[in-house]
Amino acid sequence: PVNRGLNCIKGYFNAKIMYGEDRLKTPLMRVDTNGNFDKNGKFKPVSWKKAFDEMEKQIKKSLKELGPTGIGIFGSGQYTVQEGYAAVKLMKAGFRSNNIDPNARHCMASAVAGFIQTFGIDEPSGCYDDIELTDTVITWGSNMAEMHPILWSRVTDRKLNNPDKVKVVNLTTFTNRTSDLADIEIVFRPQTDLAIWNYIAREIVYNYPQAIDWDFVKKHTVFATGVVDTGYGMRNPDHPKFTDKERQTVKHQVSKKLSKAEGVSLAYLGYKEGDTLEMKNAKTAGKHWQISFDDFKKALAPYTLDYVTEVSKGNPNESIENYKN
Structure with missing residues (x-):
């Protein structure tokens, strides 16, 4: 078995969570100076009855004003079967609404x-x-030590028994327990993963082409891209139902001015920083087309070490040179 006889520390501490000093023991609700609900107010402790009464009031209000489509549940990826069953019954049989979605749909x-699409089968490679065989372990945004303790215990065993041979590299948006074992920690800015991947690909394609297995690439690899002007474009930005803030958001969904990072990433298509990108393909979001390796190589060109360092360095106290190295 995967755990090899070890028990996960998460299960050990599950019951102890109930007695944590910083555990919330009473509901917190945003209230005004009179103690009434105010979504712009500050959090204050309230009784369970007051919390449930307010939830009931707000749900009934939305149901009356908007009907079943005015209510929705965004469920947890850690639902038990019983909790998921109850939530579906509440929404579909109770409120008569299909507005229920789990985190799993947005994740898995x-x-x-x-x-x-990549491997032809629904499971990760590896x-x-x-x-127990590798000499290099790379964790990328996973915090494996805390999220997957059983597997991490095996990584730790491999590292500690071969400290000079095995290297652990942790790419993360913040220092965490996985960093404790890592030989190299790279703290990057959130949402810049793709820029780092593109730098790695650029380094191989431009500087180490001899490392590429061209026979494999030609037989099994398809380079593809998609339209960049998909946006949303399904809503009228001038519709009277929108507030001013919502109207601005909707306008950005149909037309936007490109930032510096966006200009760089779209340079191979002829765009640059400051250009206005009109969302002309809102109804063709799934459209994509095959491109050549030369097109792929051209798209990688802007992702130099200097540029990617500028956009991805996550620790403000770390020097640029140290981050590069």
Whole structure:
């Protein structure tokens, strides 16, 4: 078995969470100076009855004004089967609404599509047995030590028994427990993963082409891209139902001025910083087309070490040179 007889520390501490000093023991609600609900107010402790009464009031208000479509549930990826069943019954049988979605649809559903398109099967490539064989472990945005303790114990065992041979690299948006074992920690800015990937790809394509298995690439690899002007474009930005802030958001969905980072990433298509990108393909979001390796190489060109360092360095106290190295 994967755990090899070890018990996960998460299970050990599950009951102890109930007695944590910083655990919330009473509801907090945003209230005004008179103690009444105010979404712009400050959090104050209230009784359970007051909290549930206010939730009931707000749900009834939305249901009356907007009907079943005015209510929705965004569920947890950690639902038990029983909790998920109850939530579906509440929404579909109770409120007569289909507005229920789990985190899984935004997380694993997209991963499934990616795995099938890339590998032809719904599972990640690789094997847990490789942990005991590898000499390099790279964790990227995973905080494996805290999120996957059983597998991390195997990584730790591999590292501690071969300290000179095995290297651990932790790419993360913040220093965490995984960093404690890592030989190299790279703290990057959130949402700049793709820029770093593009730098790595650029380094291989431009400087180490001899490392590329061209036979494999030609037989099994398809380079593709998609339209960049998909936006949303499904709503009228001048509709009277929108507030001023909502109207600005909707306008950005149909037309936007490109930032510096966006200008760089779209340079291969002829765009630059400050250009206005009109969302002309709102109804063709799934459209994509095959491109050549030369087109792919051209798109990688802007992702130099200097540029990616500028956009991705996450620790303001770290020097640029140290981050590069």
